[in-house]
Amino acid sequence: MRRILKPLASLSGFYIDGFRNMSSWGRKVWIIIVIKLFLIFLILRIFFFQDFLKKRFGNDEERSKYVLDQLTNPTVTHD
Amino acid sequence: MIENVDPALIDWSRAQFALTAIYHWIFVPLTLGLSFIVAIMETIYVRTGNEEWKRITRFWMTLFGINFAIGIATGIILEFEFGTNWSNYSWFVGDIFGAPLAIEGILAFFLESTFIAVMFFGWNKVGKKFHLASSWLVAIGSNLSALWILVANAWMQNPVGMVFNPDTARNEMVNFWAVLFNPVAVDKFLHTVSSGYLLASLFVLGISSWFLLKKREEWLAKRSILIASVFGLFSSLMVAFTGDTSARTLSELQPVKFAAFEALNEGKQDAGLVAFGVLKNSEDNIGSRKLNEFVFRIEIPGFLSVMSGGDRNVFVPGIKDLINGNEERQILSVTEKMDRGRYAKKVLTDYKLAKSQNNKEQAEALMNIFGNRDFIDNYFRYFGYGFLRSPEDAIPNIPVAFYTFHLMVMLGFLFIAVFVVSLFLVLKGTLTKYRWFLWISVAMIPLAYIASESGWILAEMGRQPWIIQDLMPVSAAVSQISPGSVMTTFILFSVLFTALLAAEISIMTRQIKTGLKH
Numbered sequence: 001m002r003r004i005l006k007p008l009a010s011l012s013g014f015y016i017d018g019f020r021n022m023s024s025w026g027r028k029v030w031i032i033i034v035i036k037l038f039l040i041f042l043i044l045r046i047f048f049f050q051d052f053l054k055k056r057f058g059n060d061e062e063r064s065k066y067v068l069d070q071l072t073n074p075t076v077t078h079d
Numbered sequence: 080m081i082e083n084v085d086p087a088l089i090d091w092s093r094a095q096f097a098l099t100a101i102y103h104w105i106f107v108p109l110t111l112g113l114s115f116i117v118a119i120m121e122t123i124y125v126r127t128g129n130e131e132w133k134r135i136t137r138f139w140m141t142l143f144g145i146n147f148a149i150g151i152a153t154g155i156i157l158e159f160e161f162g163t164n165w166s167n168y169s170w171f172v173g174d175i176f177g178a179p180l181a182i183e184g185i186l187a188f189f190l191e192s193t194f195i196a197v198m199f200f201g202w203n204k205v206g207k208k209f210h211l212a213s214s215w216l217v218a219i220g221s222n223l224s225a226l227w228i229l230v231a232n233a234w235m236q237n238p239v240g241m242v243f244n245p246d247t248a249r250n251e252m253v254n255f256w257a258v259l260f261n262p263v264a265v266d267k268f269l270h271t272v273s274s275g276y277l278l279a280s281l282f283v284l285g286i287s288s289w290f291l292l293k294k295r296e297e298w299l300a301k302r303s304i305l306i307a308s309v310f311g312l313f314s315s316l317m318v319a320f321t322g323d324t325s326a327r328t329l330s331e332l333q334p335v336k337f338a339a340f341e342a343l344n345e346g347k348q349d350a351g352l353v354a355f356g357v358l359k360n361s362e363d364n365i366g367s368r369k370l371n372e373f374v375f376r377i378e379i380p381g382f383l384s385v386m387s388g389g390d391r392n393v394f395v396p397g398i399k400d401l402i403n404g405n406e407e408r409q410i411l412s413v414t415e416k417m418d419r420g421r422y423a424k425k426v427l428t429d430y431k432l433a434k435s436q437n438n439k440e441q442a443e444a445l446m447n448i449f450g451n452r453d454f455i456d457n458y459f460r461y462f463g464y465g466f467l468r469s470p471e472d473a474i475p476n477i478p479v480a481f482y483t484f485h486l487m488v489m490l491g492f493l494f495i496a497v498f499v500v501s502l503f504l505v506l507k508g509t510l511t512k513y514r515w516f517l518w519i520s521v522a523m524i525p526l527a528y529i530a531s532e533s534g535w536i537l538a539e540m541g542r543q544p545w546i547i548q549d550l551m552p553v554s555a556a557v558s559q560i561s562p563g564s565v566m567t568t569f570i571l572f573s574v575l576f577t578a579l580l581a582a583e584i585s586i587m588t589r590q591i592k593t594g595l596k597h
Contacts, residue, residue: 018200025141025590026199029148032582039575040152048568049159052166052558060247067170067248071555072428 091565092164092557097539098569099156101532102576106150106583108531111225111272112279112314113143114218118211119306125211134595135299137202139283140214141590144199149583154228156572164565168546168556173249175241175258176231183227190220225275226268233264235547236538237332243459245430245449262328267538270321273314274531277494280311281520281527284501286591288520291511296594301505308502315495322491323386330387330395333548336541338398339477340484341383342371346396346405351378352386355485358478365402368471371478398477402470413470416549420465423458463550472552475543483537490530497523 022030053063117140124132158180161169169176197205197213205213234240240257241250252258284307287300330337342358343350356376363370381391396410404412426448433442448454467473501520504510510517544552 014200014204015196017204018196023141025145025586028582028586029145032579033148033151036575036579037152040155044156044568044571045159048564048571049156049163051162052164052560053170054162063170064247064249067167068245068427068431070167071171071248072424072431 085562087562088560088565089554089557091562091569092160093553095164095565095569095572096157096160098572098576099153099160100535100539102572102580103150103153103157104532104535105528105580106146106153107225108275108278109146109282110143110150110221111275112277112310113139113146113282114214114221115276116279116283116306116310117143118214118218119310120303121211121214125207131298132302135302138299138595139303140198142286142587144195145583145587145590147195149579149586153576153579164558164560165546165556166558168551170249171551171556172234172547173241173244173247173251175234175238175250175252178252178255179227179231179234179258183224186220186227187224190216191224194220222272225272229268229271230259230261230264232538233261233267234258235545236267236542237261237263238547238550242455243449243462245427245446246434263332266321266325266328270318270325270534273317273321274534276314277311277318278527278531280307280314280498281494281523283307284311284497285521285524288517289591290594292514292517292521297511299595301510304501304505304510308498308505312495312498312502315491315498318491319495322488326386327388333542334396335398335401335473336475336480337387338396338401339475339480339541340537342373342477342481343383343395343397344370344372344399346394346400346408348384348394349381349391350383350387350395351380352382353378353481353485355489356481358481365399365474366469366471368474370398371481398474402473413464413467413473416461416464417467417470419458420461420463420467422465423454423462424465426454426458461549463545463547463552463555466552466555467544472544475541480537480541483533483540487530487533487537490526490533494523494527494530 019030053066057063057066117136120132120136120139123129124136161176194213194216197210198217201210201213238250239261240252240254242253243250258264283303287303287307290296290300291304326337338344338346341350341353342356344361344363353373354377356378357374358371359374361370361372363372383395384391384393387393387395394408396405396408400408400410402413404410404415426445430442430445430449433439433445449459464473497520500516501510504513504516542548544554546553546556
């Protein structure tokens with residue numbers, strides 16, 4: 001057990017130490033990264049960028065049928 | 080085009096994708112090139128043991144880190160857009176796009192994110208050689224990430240290594256190696272990464288020149304200029320060479336794009352390359368589409384034929400040959416391709432109908448057609464033409480293709496000249512005497528970005544109307560969503576990306592002004 005825990009502890013120590021002694025520019029870019037990831041994954045992805053086919057259809061068969069309709073019957077009216 | 084698709088929806092979806100891709104590409108090329116420059120500098124430090132080289136390495140590594148961090152995940156948004164705005168396309172490409180992007184994700188995660196931590200947190204904590212290896216692995220990892228993205232993009236320009244499954248309406252990869260070694264992918268990867276090295280070299284050259292103008296950090300500046308000039312000269316020659324091979328591939332696989340970027344209306348042998356020219360609308364037209372002609376031009380005789388086929392006698396088809404057809408040169412007209420595409424669509428429609436009516440015999444007969452080599456090579460390959468309304472729909476925006484190509488090439492030659500002069504002056508030890516040249520070097524930074532973005536605008540605008548060359552036009556690829564929602568996210572992205580860019584410039588400028596003090 002100690003054989004596993006020791007390298008894990010030194011690895012986590014490496015990261016903790018790195019973040020603790022980070023320069024001021026490093027802190028700034030990390031703040032930007034966190035804000036950006038929050039906006040991209042928790043705002044844009046959830047509210048604006050849902051997967052069109054996954055949202056509308058329950059399975060791949062329905063998705064295939066829809067896209068086939070799109071490709072073969074271009075005058076069909078879509079809601 | 081698809082008759083009921085709102086043109087505003089297509090325009091906004093395209094504008095949004097263009098905006099996202101252009102902003103994303105502001106961050107990527109600097110990462111590709113600066114990672115190697117940093118690794119080269121650190122190699123010199125490890126070999127010489129000179130602490131000054133360590134300080135130089137850490138300075139440029141800081142700028143690399145800022146750019147890398149701000150650029151993280153800006154490419155993810157492009158993948159979101161595929162699923163939301165381009166769902167027909169995303170479904171149609173099947174696993175062809177998924178496989179390279181999945182490999183890219185794994186590589187990016189394991190190589191870049193693991194070793195970048197060692198790069199920044201590992202000074203004085205891990206051995207010098209291990210740290211150096213991490214820097215090289217970050218550089219190699221970021222370039223390998225680019226490879227898979229470019230493989231996916233190249234497939235859109237030249238779809239190979241797949242078969243279409245009419246049951247699922249998806250393309251299925253049957254030959255991974257054909258996708259990976261697609262001639263467009265090879266050219267595109269080499270041309271794109273070398274353009275990234277070139278941009279990063281100009282970035283290093285420009286900032287170092289600014290230090291010399293301010294009479295600061297002279298040791299850093301002169302040595303950085305030496306590295307940037309050597310690396311930049313090598314890269315810019317590689318960009319020119321790979322540009323030449325790309326043009327040859329393009330003339331064969333995307334001849335309309337090739338003719339468009341030279342505004343070549345009539346095909347000819349001994350075709351000249353326009354070195355500089357100004358276009359105007361011509362009286363000549365194809366269908367409802369006005370062609371362009373030159374107000375004036377400076378031409379290099381025979382060079383376009385040489386670029387296309389290595390010989391002045393090679394016939395380069397013009398836009399008219401490619402749209403109206405040329406029997407003598409065995410070039411099919413777009414009208415003929417539209418007929419073939421409509422036939423392929425009809426076979427697919429009939430197959431769908433036979434299946435829905437449970438007519439197994441007819442469905443099987445039609446399914447066999449999809450496996451027939453003649454049908455695949457001579458009909459299904461023109462599937463996308465079945466969506467066009469008129470032959471002139473196959474013509475891209477000629478002035479955009481022409482000006483972006485010529486701007487990119489002219490700047491490319493300017494960059495070669497700048498690297499030759501900077502290398503000569505820095506080796507001679509007289510660089511600081513030529514303040515005008517130092518100012519020119521600073522001005523090269525924005526020009527490098529303009530050239531780099533122009534290349535992508537040419538690649539993507541020049542292949543219109545196709546999202547997948549000959550197989551799917553953009554109008555058939557777009558999702559049936561409200562143009563208003565695409566417009567809203569377009570505005571959101573404009574704000575988000577502009578804020579990110581402003582943050583990058585602000586943090587980077589502060590670090591540059593700080594110099595080696597940090």
